[in-house]
């Protein structure tokens with residue numbers, strides 16, 4: 001009887017050892033031969049989808065549709081057909097959204113260093129092992145990047161991550177509003193301002209805060225006992241200017257939105273050193289879909305309030321997002337940031353120059369002026385490369401400028417959404433090259449109609 005028991009025991013032990021060896025071998029990279037085990041299939045899938053030819057005007061995606069076993073090309077606007085090779089000459093140029101696809105070619109050039117492979121068991125927990133909601137390594141890389149670029153002081157700042165900076169904008173409004181005041185804090189921004197500040201503040205209707213429009217209108221009242229929260233966007237969306245706060249006073253709190261304070265879009269005259277600064281991965285690496293924003297916060301109590309907001313809202317930013325952001329920031333830091341920012345600046349500057357040239361002889365249309373400025377990152381005076389053109393229809397009869405452009409096959413964003421007159425339209429310059437080319441094509445046609453003489457380039 002004992003003999004049978006011992007045999008069963010030995011048998012079980014052997015099975016368990018074999019099972020563990022098999023399981024372990026599934027995790028193990030077979031060193032020496034350069035062969036992969038569990039990751040090979042995923043790598044092959046990723047390479048196969050990247051190899052799908054979409055004529056340079058589209059892309060196949062791992063999570064895209066598959067037809068007859070092949071990934072389907074998702075075409076850029078104005079292109080169609082199974083391989084995106086068919087150009088639609090009369091297509092409308094969509095210059096509406098701020099989708100930062102101008103950086104896609106950079107990531108294609110850096111495919112190897114930016115690729116990731118995520119195991120099924122990667123960080124399944126709500127928290128990191130130290131119970132934090134934030135990757136320490138990612139936080140270190142963010143601080144390092146700001147120091148390298150010289151665009152923000154991070155010493156003595158706490159960091160909160162959000163699902164994009166969009167979430168942090170309202171987290172900041174919530175955290176800066178008094179809890180038990182008889183009057184809600186007045187949320188303001190100087191015109192023209194990023195529409196979402198108003199949309200969000202109105203949407204999350206609260207007894208603690210209320211959107212009150214143009215900051216400039218409250219200039220003489222800001223030293224009173226009224227509570228103000230001013231959004232300062234620098235560089236500004238839509239007009240690319242480096243803005244400063246309009247209001248000052250003991251009851252004025254300021255949220256500095258630095259989404260575009262990167263060398264792609266602006267000279268960096270000095271590191272931003274404000275009490276509350278908000279940044280986003282979207283306009284830095286172009287990965288808007290990854291949804292990561294961060295706030296640099298001086299005051300600990302404010303940091304705690306913003307952290308609580310994010311905890312109550314989403315219980316922390318996705319660990320997959322944090323992993324991807326880490327990978328991307330490692331690439332951004334290569335060559336002390338020179339590669340990504342040279343690429344971004346060159347692309348945006350070229351677009352700005354081409355648009356400026358197209359409009360240089362127009363009396364009917366204009367775009368904003370941005371003065372050249374010394375950039376501490378490039379160590380030279382550099383010209384403008386803004387994310388958006390703040391386009392103006394100069395003639396009285398064109399004062400519904402959005403409609404004028406729409407009729408000319410261009411979709412922009414109405415100036416009144418930014419608190420400005422309807423003679424302004426925001427045109428996005430940071431989308432894909434195909435989007436920009438379509439925009440320029442339509443602008444050239446429009447300007448050529450102005451005097452009937454200029455040829456269409």
Ligand SMILES: Cc1ncc(COP(=O)(O)O)c(C=O)c1O
Nearest residue numbers: 098164165166194237259280282
């Ligand atoms: C000024 C400004 N702030 C914040 C955002 C939000 O960016 P995200 O939520 O992608 O971080 C945008 C997006 O366009 C923006 O223009």
